[in-house]
Amino acid sequence: MITPTKGIAPDRSLLAVGAQIVMQLDEPRTVSQAWARFKRWRTEHRHYSPVSFEWFVLALDVLYAMGTVELHQDLLTRVRRDTDAAPSER
Incomplete structure (x- = not known):
């Protein structure tokens, strides 16, 4: 479900x-x-397999759980992170 499976394209x-x-x-x-x-994006890029609003919301839930999106004052925002958030140990 989160990743592709035999039953999920x-x-x-x-x-x-989510991406x-x-x-x-x-x-x-x-x-x-x-x-x-x-x-609109899915149609323009020829992704014709159906995605319901419920599935869209589940994907938002996954993004929120991963800390990728936030909801502030009824607006979804993408969380930006530094790529060097965890410095490597030497």
């Missing part, structure tokens, strides 16, 4: 859907705006 796995959602969050958006942009 790669473009419908929650990680793939597609994050690409739509170039600026803060409402959930409705993100949903509309997500559906």
